[in-house]
Amino acid sequence: MPALFQTHQIQGKAGDGPNLLITAGIHGDEYEGMVAIRKLIGSIDNNNLRGRLTLVPVVNESAFALRSRTGEDELDFARTCPGKDDGTTTERVAHELSQLIEDSDYYIDLHTGGSIMQVDPLVGYNLVSDSSILEIQQHMARAFGLPIIWGTSANLDGRSLSIARDAKVPAIYAEYLGGGECSHKGAQAYFEGCLNVMAALEIINPRPPSPPPDLVVEDPRPSSGHMQICHPSPMDGYFEAAVTLGQTIKQGQKLGHIIDPLGTDTRPISADHSGRVIVLRSCPAVKEGDSLAVILETKSI
Ligand SMILES: [Zn+2]
Incomplete structure (x- = not known):
């Protein structure tokens, strides 16, 4: 069966290393991450890469075509994971993405507020109970370099990060404005942020340290991080x-x-x-x- 979304893999030639998965377009109207991943595809030199990069600029192609958060079945992707291989379009795409997440060693998921909301630039993660994974997520989030860091309850299901949580894959997500536009600054911040995390994970050579965040909040209360309620x-x-x-x-x-x-x-x-x-x-x-x-x-x- 043909893949349900386009994936670009870059195999490093500078030595062994982890498989880092970076996705955008889980919601079809969130554009900054799509631009950042396209820029990564065009600029990564595999001679300087250890391990592998797996890049998906537009996960939810049906929603992207509709210029909408959701695809034609109107299921919110971020409530549908792990999906199923014989379901609706969103369910099948969620199933395919879930397998990619389970096959990765680290994961970055890029979002925005979409066409109806705007989000203050932030990077977030689940407050998972495994302290070694939590520490890696905190390290990735600080490296990414956005002004706000937000750790939230790990009890929310259906999301890409829920799959990472269950597969014990350290994962972060990011948000940057939205409102139906694509901020050039946001796309650039995402591009730099991904490179910063790659450097922090020693997939590429070191980069200058990211500026410290303005605000770090870890809120373990159930349903913290649920933005739609x-x-x-x-x-x-x-x-x-x-x-x-x-x-x-x-x-x-x-x-x-x-x-x-x-x-x-x-x-x-x-x-x-x-x-x-x-x-x-x-x-x-x-x-x-x-x-x-x-x-x-x-x-x-
Ligand atoms: Zn989103």
Whole structure:
């Protein structure tokens, strides 16, 4: 059966080493990682590479073609892993990706906020119980070099990182803006970040150290890191934000409001805790229950 997505492998000639898997486009409307991986394909010299790089710029081709988070079956890829080989398109692609993850030694998964959200640039990982794997993930996250590091509960299933967790493959993911655009800065930060992790894992020669992060938060509470459930909209309507991405706010502060088309029904949205706004909805049209914002609690948890 033909592969369900395009994979590019680079076998190093500088000696033995691990197999590092890097993916983007698990959600079809998240572009920075796609650009960064294409750039890696065009620039890695295998004479300077130890081990192997496995690169997938667009995992979810069906969703990419639809310019959407999900493909034609409307299943969220990040709830579908490990998928199944006789299922719908998303289930089959999830199955194929899960096998690639299980065959890898390290994994980086590149995301963004997609077409409707924006995310403050961050790198994250699961707070797995195996301390040796956790330490490698923390090392990879620091090396990647984004301003926020966020360790979250390892209990969420269905994601690419859940497969890595179960296969004991050290893994990180990254987020960088979104909002339906492709930030050149974000694509470059992802390209550099992947090279930084490759250097940290000694797959390529050392690089200058990454700048220290602004913020490191490890939050082991169940469902921490689940971005789609925070500050749900109380009704269908139009979201107008009162805060900006990256802003530090206090519990109870107004995040924005939902308003109906005639402007007769306005519902204020308040922050349910204090912290930094790390995800903010950029698409005004909302349905009841849609997430409007995520606040990263910056006090000790
Ligand atoms: Zn995503």
